[in-house]
Amino acid sequence: MATETMAAEKRAKRPIRWHVGVFLAPAVLVYTAFMILPLFGTLQLSLFRNIEQSQVFVGLGNFRTLFGDPNWSVNFWNALRNNLWFFIIHMLVQNPIGILLAALLSSPRLRFTAFYRTAIFVPTILSFVIVGFAWKLILSPIWGVAPHLMDLVGLKSFFTPWLGKEQYALTALSLVSVWQFVGIPMMLIYAALLSIPDEVIEAAECDGITGLAQFWKIKLPLILPSIGIISILTFVGNFNAFDLIYTAQGALAGPNYSTDILGTFLYRAFFGFQLQVGDPNMGAAIATIMFLIILAGVCVYLFLVQTRLRRYQF
Amino acid sequence: MKTKLLTALLLGTSILGTTGMALADDVTLNIESWRGDDLTIWKDKLIPAFEAKNPGIKVVFAPSAPTEYDAALGAKLTAGSAGDLITCRPFDKSLELFKKGNLADLTSLPGMENFSPVAKSAWQTDDGKSSFCVPMASVIHGFIYNKDAFDKLGLKVPTTRDEFFAVLDKIKADGTYIPMAMGTKDLWEAATMGYQNIGPNYWKGEDGRAALIKGDQKLTDKDWVAPYEELAKWKPYLGDGFEAQTYPDSQNLFTLGRAAIYPAGSWEIGLFNTQAQFKMGAFPPPVEKAGDTCYISDHTDIGMGLNAASKHSEEAKKFLSWVASPDFATIYANALPGFFSLNSSPVKMEDPLAQEFVSWRGKCKSTIRSTYQILSRGTPNLENETWVESANVINGTDTPEAAAKKLRTGLDSWYKPAK
Numbered sequence: 001m002a003t004e005t006m007a008a009e010k011r012a013k014r015p016i017r018w019h020v021g022v023f024l025a026p027a028v029l030v031y032t033a034f035m036i037l038p039l040f041g042t043l044q045l046s047l048f049r050n051i052e053q054s055q056v057f058v059g060l061g062n063f064r065t066l067f068g069d070p071n072w073s074v075n076f077w078n079a080l081r082n083n084l085w086f087f088i089i090h091m092l093v094q095n096p097i098g099i100l101l102a103a104l105l106s107s108p109r110l111r112f113t114a115f116y117r118t119a120i121f122v123p124t125i126l127s128f129v130i131v132g133f134a135w136k137l138i139l140s141p142i143w144g145v146a147p148h149l150m151d152l153v154g155l156k157s158f159f160t161p162w163l164g165k166e167q168y169a170l171t172a173l174s175l176v177s178v179w180q181f182v183g184i185p186m187m188l189i190y191a192a193l194l195s196i197p198d199e200v201i202e203a204a205e206c207d208g209i210t211g212l213a214q215f216w217k218i219k220l221p222l223i224l225p226s227i228g229i230i231s232i233l234t235f236v237g238n239f240n241a242f243d244l245i246y247t248a249q250g251a252l253a254g255p256n257y258s259t260d261i262l263g264t265f266l267y268r269a270f271f272g273f274q275l276q277v278g279d280p281n282m283g284a285a286i287a288t289i290m291f292l293i294i295l296a297g298v299c300v301y302l303f304l305v306q307t308r309l310r311r312y313q314f
Numbered sequence: 315m316k317t318k319l320l321t322a323l324l325l326g327t328s329i330l331g332t333t334g335m336a337l338a339d340d341v342t343l344n345i346e347s348w349r350g351d352d353l354t355i356w357k358d359k360l361i362p363a364f365e366a367k368n369p370g371i372k373v374v375f376a377p378s379a380p381t382e383y384d385a386a387l388g389a390k391l392t393a394g395s396a397g398d399l400i401t402c403r404p405f406d407k408s409l410e411l412f413k414k415g416n417l418a419d420l421t422s423l424p425g426m427e428n429f430s431p432v433a434k435s436a437w438q439t440d441d442g443k444s445s446f447c448v449p450m451a452s453v454i455h456g457f458i459y460n461k462d463a464f465d466k467l468g469l470k471v472p473t474t475r476d477e478f479f480a481v482l483d484k485i486k487a488d489g490t491y492i493p494m495a496m497g498t499k500d501l502w503e504a505a506t507m508g509y510q511n512i513g514p515n516y517w518k519g520e521d522g523r524a525a526l527i528k529g530d531q532k533l534t535d536k537d538w539v540a541p542y543e544e545l546a547k548w549k550p551y552l553g554d555g556f557e558a559q560t561y562p563d564s565q566n567l568f569t570l571g572r573a574a575i576y577p578a579g580s581w582e583i584g585l586f587n588t589q590a591q592f593k594m595g596a597f598p599p600p601v602e603k604a605g606d607t608c609y610i611s612d613h614t615d616i617g618m619g620l621n622a623a624s625k626h627s628e629e630a631k632k633f634l635s636w637v638a639s640p641d642f643a644t645i646y647a648n649a650l651p652g653f654f655s656l657n658s659s660p661v662k663m664e665d666p667l668a669q670e671f672v673s674w675r676g677k678c679k680s681t682i683r684s685t686y687q688i689l690s691r692g693t694p695n696l697e698n699e700t701w702v703e704s705a706n707v708i709n710g711t712d713t714p715e716a717a718a719k720k721l722r723t724g725l726d727s728w729y730k731p732a733k
Contacts, residue, residue: 071694071727141555142563164499164557166711252698254501255557256706268698274502275686276695277406 039291045284055281062285076286078257079265080293082170086261087238089174090181095230097178098185099223103215105186106193117190121183132247135176139163163248166258173259177244181237185230192226193219225306232301239294242267262290341629342372344397346390348383349616355649363645364636371629391416391621398624399633402447402617404436405686411619412439412446418620421445423631425638432520432680433656436614440688447617448638451646451653454671455511455611458578458586460571461593463491467574471597475544478600482551485574493551495573496708497559504704505697507577508548510683512599513541514609519681527688529731533722534715542707542714549708557709565589580671583652587667596670598678612680614656647672692728699724 046062048055066072101120105113123131139146141161150159162172196219204210204218242263245253251273253260268276270283345356356375364373376397378386384407390396391411400417402408411417420426421444426434429449437447464471467488472478485493498504517523517537525531531538553559553567568576569589576582578596586594601608618637620630636642643655644662651665654672663669685697699721706712712720 071724136560139558140560140563141558142553142567147555161499161555161558164497164555164559164709166709250500252501252701254702254705255498255709256702256711273698274695274701275406275690275697276693277691279693 042284042287042291045281046288049281050279062281063289066282066285066289072282075257075260075265076289079260079262082259083239083241083261085170086174086177086241087235089171090178090234090238091231093175094178094182095185095227095234098182098230099189099227101182101186102189102193103219105190117187120186123180124183126180128243129247131176131180132244136163136248139172164255166255169249169255170259173244173248176248177241180244184233188226188230189223192223196222228301228305232298235297235301236294239290239297262286262293266290340370340372341626342374343399343626343630343633345373345375345399345401345618346383346387346397346621347375347377347401348380348403349401350377350379352650353377355646359645359649360642363641364633367636368629368632371632373633391623394623396621396623398621398626398630400619400621401450402437402619404614404617406691408437408447408617408619409439412444415622417446418622418624418627419444419446420448420620420631420634423448423634423638425635428638428640428657428659430656430658430680432612432682433614433658435682435687437617437619447619448634449614449656450616450618450637451650452612452614452656453652454580454654454674455507455613456578456580456596456598456671456674457511458568458576458582458594458596458667460491460568460574460590461595463571463574463592464595466490471595472600473597474604475600475602479547482575486551491574492553492567492572493574494548495564495568495576496548496552497556497561497564498705498708499558499563500561501701501705503561503564503577504545504708505701506683507579508545508708509541509700509704510611510613510685511577512544513538513684514611514681515599515601515606516540517684518607519609519679523681523684523687526684527731533725534718539714539718542704542717545704545707546710546714549710552708580652580654580668583665583667583671584650587651587665594667596667598674608674608678609681610674610678611683612654612675613682613686615653689725689729692725694724694727696721696725 047057047059049058049061050056066076101116104110105117110116138144139162141147141159147156147159150156160168162168200218200222201214204214209217239262241261245259245261245264246267249259249264251264251268253264266283266286267273269286270278270280272278353375361373361375365371374397384403387396387400396416400411402411402417408417412419423445426445426448431442433449433452434445435442437449438445459471463469463485467484467490469481469484470477472481482493485491496503496507514522517526517531522531522537526533526538533539549556553573559567564573564576565582565585567573569586571590571592598608598610618634620627620634624630638657640657640659640661643657643659647653647655647661647663647668648665651663651668652671654668654675655661661672663672685700690697703712703717703721707714707717
């Protein structure tokens with residue numbers, strides 16, 4: 001009885017916890033000012049149109065133009081298709097290679113792991129401008145080392161100016177991007193592999209599961225949540241990509257728009273290019289669609305994939 | 315980042331402006347420009363020449379970065395802190411400023427009579443009735459060639475198209491040189507140095523350009539498709555892997571002496587003079603038959619206007635009249651070989667290559683790039699599309715007819731010529 005009343009008193013007297021708000025405030029304020037407000041600003045901008053120097057509310061008019069007017073829709077679908085291909089290459093090449101590298105690095109018999117780890121991760125911290133420029137030079141048919149190196153091993157006949165050919169340019173650039181970012185899945189998976197407790201591995205070994213079978217049956221299921229995270233990071237990163245294409249191919253994403261992704265399409269629409277005058281409203285409409293695509297992708301992951309991933313408790 | 319730069323710029327110019335005013339009781343005129351490269355020429359040559367003749371007027375040249383110029387200028391004009399004199403970009407960007415009332419009408423400025431209608435067209439209202447900037451310079455298209463290579467192979471400078479292709483064939487057969495240094499990677503080379511370079515000979519310069527704007531001609535007409543047919547024939551004469559060859563690659567291939575002919579704009583002259591170790595010459599785009607009238611692209615690139623809110627508009631007008639005078643033209647054209655004065659009175663230039671380029675004005679008819687006036691206002695943008703399609707035609711991924719058809723459909727979708 002006495003304890004109950006004491007507890008009730010305590011509950012009633014519990015002070016308002018100001019410190020929670022105080023500690024949250026900086027992050028919330030900064031995030032709101034630089035992320036949430038601009039986001040809503042963009043959404044708002046996409047509903048207006050500049051008619052004779054004044055902003056007029058047009059509802060979904062800009063989106064109707066974007067999807068209905070062939071001058072916009074052809075470019076939009078082309079950019080979306082290219083973006084999808086860009087993403088597929090990353091999923092099929094970057095992430096499996098990242099997992100493979102992580103598995104190799106976590107092997108206890110491998111020497112110089114720290115060196116390999118660093119070497120593979122370094123391109124990730126390089127600027128896009130450097131990566132784009134360096135690869136443009138490497139692949140240059142005139143001064144590049146690629147044709148020369150391929151000549152040394154007798155593969156010269158397979159060399160073509162990849163960045164200048166419609167059918168190869170996007171794939172070549174995707175692979176450059178894979179080269180740059182393969183360190184990220186590698187690091188995440190590497191960390192996940194290291195966190196698998198030795199008891200689990202030892203138990204597997206007692207049951208006679210070793211080598212490759214151990215990787216497929218024991219380790220891979222345990223790192224699935226990390227792979228899920230990597231996939232979603234890749235998705236968001238790829239659909240926001242812009243820099244590499246812009247530095248390597250320019251804003252017109254040549255040849256013949258074959259490397260045009262949503263980011264470059266947005267850039268041309270929003271800021272304009274050469275004689276093309278920028279149209280912030282159409283740009284905002286494209287940005288909104290990009291936001292919705294990414295939002296949809298993340299939702300699919302959160303509600304359909306992540307809830308089904310089994311959590312292992314150690 | 316952008317706003318930071320902008321504020322830095324604004325701060326910088328305001329400090330410059332105040333120091334300029336503190337110097338003297340004289341009237342100080344500030345020039346807004348994106349040509350930071352020309353700072354020394356203005357400071358050491360142009361401004362002293364003007365100040366010597368006009369005591370009491372001080373001029374300060376205050377450039378900003380090319381990529382920031384339009385935004386910074388717009389902000390300064392709105393804030394009322396822009397300089398008295400404004401360097402004008404050609405066509406729509408300046409036209410917009412004039413329509414907003416930022417640029418003053420200069421139609422009756424003394425000195426404007428020194429310029430031809432083509433020269434003034436970049437800074438006029440669509441009806442051609444009011445002018446708002448004094449034309450300063452233009453760039454001319456043509457071909458620069460390696461004279462040593464031509465001498466070695468015993469080649470004559472071509473004047474007709476047949477001769478042109480015969481020369482290319484000979485260079486190719488010899489194998490020492492790449493016949494022509496041009497790439498399609500950056501797209502604009504194909505359009506600007508290709509299509510707009512050889513095109514005027516086909517569409518008869520201003521006649522064709524005006525007819526296109528009026529709607530009497532279409533981009534699918536013979537005169538507009540034919541340049542693409544010629545461009546398609548260039549492909550075998552370009553270097554290995556030209557699809558991935560960038561603009562600096564082309565410049566280097568030529569200045570290193572590995573290529574014989576370079577489809578050029580005259581702005582290259584300054585750079586090529588310092589880099590190339592061989593003698594160079596130039597020829598205008600070849601015509602069909604010997605004796606045909608030739609047309610050259612003499613593209614208006616830079617002008618100067620008067621800030622409508624300037625407090626010293628009388629002095630500024632004096633300066634602009636001087637900019638329109640032959641004196642200015644002589645100093646400017648010699649300091650910047652390749653940027654030619656638009657003044658009707660001939661300018662004496664020292665540089666032989668620049669002289670060669672400018673001599674074509676005497677025998678050929680001048681025009682400007684076909685896509686620049688009026689036709690690039692809508693979506694899809696004709697200039698951008700021309701870049702893409704010109705590269706496609708040279709790459710062989712589009713036929714000339716298909717390219718022309720795409721351009722026409724794009725233009726027709728938004729451009730309705732006034733009847």
